[in-house]
Amino acid sequence: MNQLHTPKASRNQDTGRLSFMPPVSPPRSGTLVRGGLSWRSARRVRRSGSPSPAKPCTFPTVPALKQIASTVISTALLSAFALTPAVAADKDKADDKQPKPPASMSTVGGTRLGQTGTQVELGPGAPVLPKDLTARSWVVADAENGEVLAAHNAHWRLPPASTLKMLFADTVLPALQPKTMTYTVDEADLAGVGEGSSLVGIKEDHSYTVHDLWLGVFLRSGNDAVHVLSAMYGGVDATVAAMRRHAEELQALDTYVVSPDGYDAPKQVSSAYDLTLFARSGMQKADFREYAATATASFPGEKKGKKRESFEIQNTNRLITGDIGVEPYKGIAGVKNGYTSHAGNTFTGVAERDGKVLLVTVMHPDDEVSHAVYKEAASLLDWGFEASGKVSPVGMLVPPKSAEASLGKGGEAASGAAVPKEEGAHGKPVTVGTSVAAAPAGSGGVWTALSVTAGSLLLLAAGVYLVNRRWPLPDLVRRLPRH
Numbered sequence: 001m002n003q004l005h006t007p008k009a010s011r012n013q014d015t016g017r018l019s020f021m022p023p024v025s026p027p028r029s030g031t032l033v034r035g036g037l038s039w040r041s042a043r044r045v046r047r048s049g050s051p052s053p054a055k056p057c058t059f060p061t062v063p064a065l066k067q068i069a070s071t072v073i074s075t076a077l078l079s080a081f082a083l084t085p086a087v088a089a090d091k092d093k094a095d096d097k098q099p100k101p102p103a104s105m106s107t108v109g110g111t112r113l114g115q116t117g118t119q120v121e122l123g124p125g126a127p128v129l130p131k132d133l134t135a136r137s138w139v140v141a142d143a144e145n146g147e148v149l150a151a152h153n154a155h156w157r158l159p160p161a162s163t164l165k166m167l168f169a170d171t172v173l174p175a176l177q178p179k180t181m182t183y184t185v186d187e188a189d190l191a192g193v194g195e196g197s198s199l200v201g202i203k204e205d206h207s208y209t210v211h212d213l214w215l216g217v218f219l220r221s222g223n224d225a226v227h228v229l230s231a232m233y234g235g236v237d238a239t240v241a242a243m244r245r246h247a248e249e250l251q252a253l254d255t256y257v258v259s260p261d262g263y264d265a266p267k268q269v270s271s272a273y274d275l276t277l278f279a280r281s282g283m284q285k286a287d288f289r290e291y292a293a294t295a296t297a298s299f300p301g302e303k304k305g306k307k308r309e310s311f312e313i314q315n316t317n318r319l320i321t322g323d324i325g326v327e328p329y330k331g332i333a334g335v336k337n338g339y340t341s342h343a344g345n346t347f348t349g350v351a352e353r354d355g356k357v358l359l360v361t362v363m364h365p366d367d368e369v370s371h372a373v374y375k376e377a378a379s380l381l382d383w384g385f386e387a388s389g390k391v392s393p394v395g396m397l398v399p400p401k402s403a404e405a406s407l408g409k410g411g412e413a414a415s416g417a418a419v420p421k422e423e424g425a426h427g428k429p430v431t432v433g434t435s436v437a438a439a440p441a442g443s444g445g446v447w448t449a450l451s452v453t454a455g456s457l458l459l460l461a462a463g464v465y466l467v468n469r470r471w472p473l474p475d476l477v478r479r480l481p482r483h
Contacts, residue, residue, distance in 0.1 A: 101136070102116075102156070105156060109148065112394045113148065116153055118151070119154070120149075120394060121391055121392035122387075122391055129150060129383060130380060133376055134365045135152065135364060135372075136364040137152060137158060137361075138152045138153075138376070139151045139272040139273055139360065140360050140380050140383070140384040141276055141280075143357040146397035146398070146399075147393035148396060149387060149388070150380075150384075151394060152272075153272070154271065155271050155273050157269040158271065158272075159264060161264075161338030162346070163278075164338070165217055165218075165261060166275065167246065168239070168243060168260045169214070169288055169291070170281050170285070171242050172239060172242070173287055177210075179209065179210045179211040179287060181210050183208060183209075183213075183232055192227055194264075197263060198223060200215075200225050201220075201224070202216065202224040206302070206303070208300060213228055215297045216299065218291040218292055218334075219297060219313045220313050221336075223263060226261040249400050249401050249402065250400050250401075251401060252270070252271075253274075255274045262338055262343075271363075272362070275348045275361045280397055281400070283335065283350055292333070293332075294315060298310045298311070298313075299313045316337055317334070317336065317337050318337070318371060319349055319377065329349070330351070331351040331353045332349060332350075333351060334349065336348055337373065344363075344367055346361075347360075347374065349361075
């Protein structure tokens with residue numbers, strides 16, 4: 001049994017709010033003159049650019065220094081005027097090379113979410129958005145009622161990197177139960193892992209529990225663990241097909257899945273809006289919440305004789321574990337970070353403060369700023385908690401299609417609602433002990449918890465539940481188990 005370590009209460013609740021305000025103090029004075037010329041180089045300019053006096057200099061020392069200073073200032077100002085247009089031109093050229101969002105984007109969740117640029121509706125007393133946000137796309141939303149508090153190019157279809165693993169987990173996790181089930185890895189299971197992938201260290205001919213493998217996915221973003229779980233599910237192709245169906249069920253229509261681990265692949269895209277939907281759906285599952293919030297865990301290693309070694313793995317989500325330049329975020333509860341050279345850094349997080357639960361997604365901030373994805377996510381969360389109740393929503397996180405179908409019947413569950421069948425990846429029942437796994441196809445949100453035996457009762461209860469259009473997260477999101 002693995003030893004789990006979720007963030008301590010002191011880490012989540014006592015850590016001060018992060019501040020990314022630029023310094024307001026003037027820079028320390030130095031030897032550089034405005035325009036980039038030092039005093040030494042300025043003197044050289046004077047000697048080469050000014051005529052020598054006709055007779056020996058008889059001026060006192062102080063006036064001579066004043067003359068030199070005057071020359072330096074003049075030269076510096078001329079240099080500044082000469083260099084400024086060039087610098088501005090270079091910046092414009094660099095900006096022109098940056099990808100631009102399409103003029104027309106999806107309007108799922110509201111028309112303003114399909115518009116380019118920043119969308120926010122500030123009310124009285126609302127704080128302004130953080131300055132210096134560089135992400136190509138981001139979303140801040142209320143995790144419970146689904147209100148989008150602010151967004152920037154929300155539906156821009158971009159490479160998602162490992163944040164796509166949220167959709168993978170939300171799709172596959174319900175089908176692989178119980179989590180104590182073990183699996184022996186075959187060489188073929190690891191054959192499709194992309195070169196340069198992040199790995200947790202899965203070894204062929206070694207056995208792992210489902211629990212172990214999910215820890216490898218969430219903590220180390222292990223593509224090897226993803227491929228092994230995909231093999232258990234029915235193979236990579238079956239997994240990709242199920243993820244596409246589940247994305248459609250969640251109305252995440254910006255997403256096109258090619259690889260279940262988020263590894264760069266042609267045409268594979270998602271959006272900040274869709275990633276937020278995946279996180280919201282996933283966080284309704286207890287196991288998903290546990291893995292997403294785990295900071296460190298013990299992972300099975302290689303066998304040495306009859307004894308099997310283990311090693312510690314740490315969550316790569318720096319808002320949970322912290323890092324140089326990044327403090328653990330107060331109230332953080334997951335969810336997933338990612339990086340590829342094509343996608344840049346991506347991150348979706350959920351945090352709770354004073355009874356309010358917020359989701360934030362940030363995609364591809366400035367590559368040259370250290371930990372920019374976490375700093376911008378934290379500053380947006382800070383803004384969201386302060387702005388809650390003081391801004392008008394610019395859109396909504398839509399519920400799954402099955403929920404909308406039930407709501408369309410006046411709050412009563414429709415007779416044809418999409419209740420998942422109890423089938424495995426190949427259309428056959430998957431039985432583990434006395435439990436029956438949920439269907440990989442078309443299952444979404446709380447519906448994956450339904451079983452055939454209790455279907456009629458749960459369907460009736462779900463109809464009443466879905467009258468509330470908030471599509472809320474359970475209270476356990478706010479109060480994670482303490483270890």
